[in-house]
Amino acid sequence: MSFAWAKPYQPKSELGRWFDDRLPLPRLVYGAIGGGYPVPRNLNYGWNFGILSGLFLTIQIVTGIVLAMHYYASADGAFNSVEHIMRDVNAGWMLRYAHANGASFFFIVVYIHIFRGLFYGSYKAPRELIWMLGLVIYLLMMATAFMGYVLPWGQMSYWGAQVITGFFSAIPVVGEPIRVWLLGGFVPDQAALTRFFSLHYLMPFVIAGVVILHIWSLHIPGSGNPTGVDVRTEQDTLPFHPFYTAKDGWFVGLFLILYCAVLFFAPNALGHPDNYIPANPLATPAHIVPEWYFLPFYAILKAFTLDFILPAKLWGVLAMFGSILLLFFLPWLDRSPVRSGHYRPVFKRFYLLLVVDVLILGWAGGATPTAAVIAISQLASAYYFAHFLIILPLISKFERPLPLPSSISASVLHGEKQESAPYGLAKTAPVAAE
Amino acid sequence: MATLEQVDPASTQDDGIRRRDFINVAAVSFAGVGAAAVVLPLVGQMSPSADVLALASTEVDISKIASGQAVKTSWRKQPVFIRNLTAPEIAAAKKVAMSELRDPQSLAERTKPGKENWLITLGVCTHLGCVPLGTGEGENRGDFGGYFCPCHGSHYDTAARIRKGPAPTNLVVPEYAFTSDTVVTIG
Numbered sequence: 001m002s003f004a005w006a007k008p009y010q011p012k013s014e015l016g017r018w019f020d021d022r023l024p025l026p027r028l029v030y031g032a033i034g035g036g037y038p039v040p041r042n043l044n045y046g047w048n049f050g051i052l053s054g055l056f057l058t059i060q061i062v063t064g065i066v067l068a069m070h071y072y073a074s075a076d077g078a079f080n081s082v083e084h085i086m087r088d089v090n091a092g093w094m095l096r097y098a099h100a101n102g103a104s105f106f107f108i109v110v111y112i113h114i115f116r117g118l119f120y121g122s123y124k125a126p127r128e129l130i131w132m133l134g135l136v137i138y139l140l141m142m143a144t145a146f147m148g149y150v151l152p153w154g155q156m157s158y159w160g161a162q163v164i165t166g167f168f169s170a171i172p173v174v175g176e177p178i179r180v181w182l183l184g185g186f187v188p189d190q191a192a193l194t195r196f197f198s199l200h201y202l203m204p205f206v207i208a209g210v211v212i213l214h215i216w217s218l219h220i221p222g223s224g225n226p227t228g229v230d231v232r233t234e235q236d237t238l239p240f241h242p243f244y245t246a247k248d249g250w251f252v253g254l255f256l257i258l259y260c261a262v263l264f265f266a267p268n269a270l271g272h273p274d275n276y277i278p279a280n281p282l283a284t285p286a287h288i289v290p291e292w293y294f295l296p297f298y299a300i301l302k303a304f305t306l307d308f309i310l311p312a313k314l315w316g317v318l319a320m321f322g323s324i325l326l327l328f329f330l331p332w333l334d335r336s337p338v339r340s341g342h343y344r345p346v347f348k349r350f351y352l353l354l355v356v357d358v359l360i361l362g363w364a365g366g367a368t369p370t371a372a373v374i375a376i377s378q379l380a381s382a383y384y385f386a387h388f389l390i391i392l393p394l395i396s397k398f399e400r401p402l403p404l405p406s407s408i409s410a411s412v413l414h415g416e417k418q419e420s421a422p423y424g425l426a427k428t429a430p431v432a433a434e
Numbered sequence: 435m436a437t438l439e440q441v442d443p444a445s446t447q448d449d450g451i452r453r454r455d456f457i458n459v460a461a462v463s464f465a466g467v468g469a470a471a472v473v474l475p476l477v478g479q480m481s482p483s484a485d486v487l488a489l490a491s492t493e494v495d496i497s498k499i500a501s502g503q504a505v506k507t508s509w510r511k512q513p514v515f516i517r518n519l520t521a522p523e524i525a526a527a528k529k530v531a532m533s534e535l536r537d538p539q540s541l542a543e544r545t546k547p548g549k550e551n552w553l554i555t556l557g558v559c560t561h562l563g564c565v566p567l568g569t570g571e572g573e574n575r576g577d578f579g580g581y582f583c584p585c586h587g588s589h590y591d592t593a594a595r596i597r598k599g600p601a602p603t604n605l606v607v608p609e610y611a612f613t614s615d616t617v618v619t620i621g
Contacts, residue, residue: 159564159585162562162563162564163562163563163564163585164562165563166561166562166563167562169562169563170602180481180482181480181481182480183482184480184481184482184483184486185482185486185511186482186486186510186511186512187510187511187512187563189486189511191480191482191483191486195480281508281511281512281513282506282508282513282557282565283565284564284565284566284583284584284585285584286584287584288564288584288585301586302586302600304600305599305600307536307602311602312600312602313560313561313562313600313601313602314602316600369586369587370587374587
């Protein structure tokens with residue numbers, strides 16, 4: 001893997017050589033995140049969010065393992081054990097808030113990571129598998145987050161479990177038996193809580209496994225870059241260490257400050273007060289909504305109100321899952337050979353529209369379902385699907401992309417004249433790089 | 435393959451099936467049946483256990499429910515609505531044409547003969563399983579005076595039939611019987 005000019009690992013000490021001969025782990029690390037991994041020199045901050053995702057996965061695993069030492073998955077005691085963690089366990093409040101807000105931050109960085117990929121065409125050949133493995137990670141994350149949210153056994157936990165397992169009852173004939181089988185009862189109860197806890201503990205390690213595949217497949221072609229132009233010469237790259245370890249390091253610090261600001265000053269801002277009420281199987285909260293990171297999908301689910309061949313409920317569930325499964329086909333829906341949105345004037349505009357559309361869906365998912373909100377979520381859902389199924393294929397057929405730079409280094413190094421007077425500060429009009 | 439047969443012509447019998455093929459199929463089948471036998475309990479353990487299934491029936495005293503009132507009770511840990519319909523509510527439910535209904539059922543089909551005022555249904559919205567509002571005093575009963583589900587806005591009428599919103603079917607009528615004039619056994 002990697003480029004011809006990648007530096008091979010050279011042990012610095014006798015002990016290092018001894019170890020490397022027997023288990024080439026230092027070699028693996030050096031070639032993956034050390035000086036032996038050449039990375040395009042022009043990466044912008046959009047490329048920091050992969051590392052950040054890994055950081056928040058680690059935070060979740062570490063805080064989760066510790067929380068599991070104090071939590072007990074019993075329908076009678078789960079809620080109280082969470083309160084016990086909050087009030088009595090030493091630093092328990094911090095660990096729980098770190099875990100709850102860590103989930104939100106994990107989704108924030110993953111969403112930025114995904115939209116980075118959508119803009120820069122990171123899903124295009126030869127990186128289709130990286131994209132698809134990423135979607136698998138995203139689906140696993142959603143399942144894990146959902147099951148974790150059930151564990152405190154508050155009102156939102158309980159009714160979230162009821163609604164989400166209710167998706168399965170939309171499947172004709174076998175749906176209801178599948179739901180009962182998944183829950184181990186007719187409603188969420190002890191059986192459901194215990195199995196959710198078991199799986200919630202397991203899934204992060206499955207995610208970590210898929211992350212390894214994701215990075216492995218990334219390191220075959222190497223990272224993409226903002227121009228979307230392939231790496232040609234050694235001039236186009238920098239060794240990962242020290243250049244990107246340094247850049248990632250300071251950005252991790254910046255993001256941890258943001259995270260701590262929320263964790264310590266607004267730890268409940270992203271949660272729902274109703275989840276501090278113990279689960280009550282006989283009363284649904286007046287306004288039941290999922291966590292913020294599921295809201296766009298919730299809006300798509302709610303957008304279907306009319307039966308059309310299939311029942312409305314089944315359409316809603318199919319559309320909701322379809323909205324993610326669709327992304328698996330993205331490399332073949334967008335046929336444009338140009339990767340980066342910077343060189344695709346028409347694509348760039350529709351990309352911005354998609355971002356706005358997803359934000360509208362998120363708002364509609366959280367709003368009370370009045371006639372107006374439902375109409376808006378129907379329009380926004382329709383646009384979401386139209387973007388991927390109609391607009392993208394048409395753009396890639398008719399759009400005339402801008403000329404690409406001849407190489408990565410040409411795009412960043414503009415020659416002595418412009419380097420000395422960047423951003424058009426020169427008196428004479430700067431000439432584009434040759 | 436040809437070279438193999440030259441090496442050991444004795445292994446090929448008259449019907450063209452080699453002894454090795456038989457052993458392969460037999461060994462894999464044996465392991466397959468064994469694997470299936472292991473998977474069955476692993477899958478089956480997730481179905482409702484005996485103690486969950488044991489909560490099969492509930493008796494409810496309905497003597498205190500005045501006309502127009504409703505109560506919420508619990509059966510198999512699911513909420514059940516017992517509602518004493520008023521005369522205008524019964525009339526409203528009967529007036530609706532079958533063709534207007536998403537899940538056509540008459541009030542008579544959803545109640546017991548002679549007990550038309552007792553509407554007993556599961557309090558589980560058929561959309562995604564929330565508990566609809568409308569049993570308590572002053573709760574939103576939706577556009578049709580029955581029940582209203584706050585989660586995704588499904589409206590049920592006074593026979594608990596779906597009239598508007600995403601739910602596909604009427605509220606489920608559980609199996610029940612009047613053991614006396616004032617006691618009903620659900621399940």
